[in-house]
Amino acid sequence: MRRPLIALSLATMLLAGAAAWSSAPRAEPTMAAAVAAPTRTPANVARDRYRHPAETLAFFGVKPTDSVVEIWPGGGWYTEILAPYLAARGKLTVAAPPGRPTDSIVARLDKDAATYGKVARANFPTALGGTGVAPGTADKVLTFRNVHNWRMGYMREDKLDYSAAAFREIYAMLKPGGVLGIEDHRLPESAETGRERSSGYMKVSTVRALAEAAGFRFAGESEVNANPLDTHDWPNGVWTLPPSLQLGDKDREKYVAIGESDRMTLKFVKPAK
Template identity: 65%
Template sequence: MRYTLPAVAIIAAALGTAAIAAPQMGSVSQDLKDAVAAPTRNPANTPRDKYRHPAETLAFFGVKPTDAVVELWPGGGWYTEILAPYLKKGRGTLWAAAPWPDGIKGAQNLRFKDSPTYGEVAFAAFPVWNEGEPKIRDNSVDVVLTFRNVHNWRMGYQRPDKQDYAPEAFKQAFAMLKPGGTLGIVDHRLPENASAERERTSGYIKTSTIKKLAADAGFKLVGESEINANPRDSADWASGVWTLPPTYRLKDVDRAKYEAIGESDRMTLKFRKPG
């Protein structure tokens, strides 16, 4: 199953206009719409919805409010702010998992317990590298999600030796999912003809690389979407994906140009654990 970017977005790119058309696909529930509109979201985060399409993305992954969901590497909690109220409505469960203990602090700072909009959020290590770190039980969750992180694992980010640990990360994600569970991935898309070195340094990653990592771990690809595609992004920036918003690594140099391009071109892939 593959969803394509609407023609209106492609035409807009050809004309060089700044606006990115919102993709149309499937049915987005009222519960998802309410979660995206939750007043507890950081107002600084909502302008990025036009690039990240959270409601459409979560609908594509099939996340239900009754699910047990793990968000891998939530960072500052951009998606966590949406998942927490959404899962509370259905009495689902949300885990935030990242390198322990420092990697989880951004999500912990959202102070979920202080807001009636949020449900309980549990925290765990991912990947589990050391004995005694809190681990999500094997075969215990319905959905595992990660947004713009596989390239970090490939680049060895958060490891002192900078070695690629993506295969181990996929193996651990596979283990925590129930049979039939879903792995949803969004990441910065590197053209397939780019060099292996670009994949290790640019912040982009090839779709084929993620598919192979998933297959090697035992996952089956069940869907691809162009929800988060951006045809304006050439993915060949000397300073990598961080050239584009929201990072603007070059600061004020050509800032208007990069603002007009918008956030990166992204793949959106849905995998399933067999059984």
């Protein structure tokens, strides 16, 4: 009788072990694994050398348990990294104006449920319509190369600057102690401020003033996305450089050699109450 009892005990142990394994939480991905995710677009991966995603997101303090709002994700360059990184225990919300044609990542969310099935959607800024992010719900709000769009009045027929209102709405959606991370094309402080309305470049002082007027506290600046080869004075503004290359074949090799624009990388905090 001993052998059947031993076999039964072993079978019971194996079943218990399998049940424990199947119920164990999935391991959180590292940032390195998210950057190396096979679901990323190869053309986006090729631009890592300009955009330094792991270092940038580390500077903003993004954790895999955070509730993160990505403002105006565009084609989803950062969404491709944030979605798998936050999938296990965090939350990612992509926020864009209703019907914004350049937000091609939104069209991809339904096509790849395995990668993007948990990604929530919202609108921003709500002055342009739609339903925004609920107040006080985000740990991190991130936006990449978008403040200049608000400054230039993009998506408004009258082209009026709505950057101040945009910062106030971001402030409201963050929890106390939450972080706003900004990367944008950097205009030298010595340049004429009026160029912010046409060149795509912004002064750090302008972005800081907008954020601080909304209630944010400046928490630091990184040079991880700086490009000293960018002289900030191109005929078609920042869009002269890659990836836009608006001049086509004219001096193309020159602009490709310069690379993507010189960029500020700024971190702000909503003070804890």
